[in-house]
Amino acid sequence: xxxxxxxxxxxxxxxxxxxxxxxxxxxxxxxxxxxxxxxxxxxxxxxxxxxxxxxxxxxxxxxxxxxxxxxxxxxxxxxxxxxxxxxxxxxxxxxxxxxxxxxxxxxxxxxxxxxxxxxx
Amino acid sequence: xxxxxxxxxxxxxxxxxxxxxxxxxxxxxxxxxxxxxxxxxxxxxxxxxxxxxxxxxxxxxxxxxxxxxxxxxxxxxxxxxxxxxxxxxxxxxxxxxxxxxxxxxxx
Numbered sequence: 001x002x003x004x005x006x007x008x009x010x011x012x013x014x015x016x017x018x019x020x021x022x023x024x025x026x027x028x029x030x031x032x033x034x035x036x037x038x039x040x041x042x043x044x045x046x047x048x049x050x051x052x053x054x055x056x057x058x059x060x061x062x063x064x065x066x067x068x069x070x071x072x073x074x075x076x077x078x079x080x081x082x083x084x085x086x087x088x089x090x091x092x093x094x095x096x097x098x099x100x101x102x103x104x105x106x107x108x109x110x111x112x113x114x115x116x117x118x119x120x
Numbered sequence: 121x122x123x124x125x126x127x128x129x130x131x132x133x134x135x136x137x138x139x140x141x142x143x144x145x146x147x148x149x150x151x152x153x154x155x156x157x158x159x160x161x162x163x164x165x166x167x168x169x170x171x172x173x174x175x176x177x178x179x180x181x182x183x184x185x186x187x188x189x190x191x192x193x194x195x196x197x198x199x200x201x202x203x204x205x206x207x208x209x210x211x212x213x214x215x216x217x218x219x220x221x222x223x224x225x226x227x
Binding site (some may be wrong): 008044045046047050054059061062100104105106107108109110113 | 121139152154156158163164165166169170176207209211214215216217218219221
């Protein structure tokens with residue numbers, strides 16, 4: 001069974017930092033592109049960042065470019081998101097999401113999400 | 121960025137009804153369009169990928185069609201468990217963008 005378990009969320013003051021982690025199991029992590037997608041309270045879905053299986057290709061939404069850094073450790077089956085210079089508008093549930101297959105950017109497996117709250 | 125416009129934003133229908141949601145892209149995205157279902161308090165679930173391909177395990181009452189800029193998502197016979205918010209998402213170009221969502225309720 002595919003499992004994605006996020007951790008690292010919490011309450012942080014504006015300008016602060018957090019590192020989100022996602023532990024993956026049940027599939028060949030090293031062969032899958034991975035993503036972070038977030039959802040602000042009561043709002044829709046927003047794609048944040050993607051990383052290819054070997055970390056060769058990395059993409060970010062403009063809203064987080066320069067502040068967020070996606071990375072992965074295939075030996076540990078883990079995905080990370082370093083989030084710096086946090087703003088109130090970054091408050092959201094952050095989901096770790098697996099790509100469906102090569103060439104199809106469909107998000108077929110989602111974690112339960114970790115809540116990041118940015119507030120003074 | 122490619123804008124995805126869903127309509128309607130909310131919808132009320134009866135059990136057994138045929139339900140249709142549309143998604144329009146601001147530019148041609150071929151068939152690079154997916155549909156998701158999100159129930160309250162839960163993570164989204166992939167239903168349809170590449171415009172019309174049903175994800176494994178998804179009931180056949182769900183279907184998708186379209187290409188280019190105009191796409192349709194259909195529930196052929198609404199069931200009580202289909203109450204959720206539905207999102208379209210394009211992957212023709214980064215940033216991958218979602219529609220604003222359609223909140224489906226039972227009448």
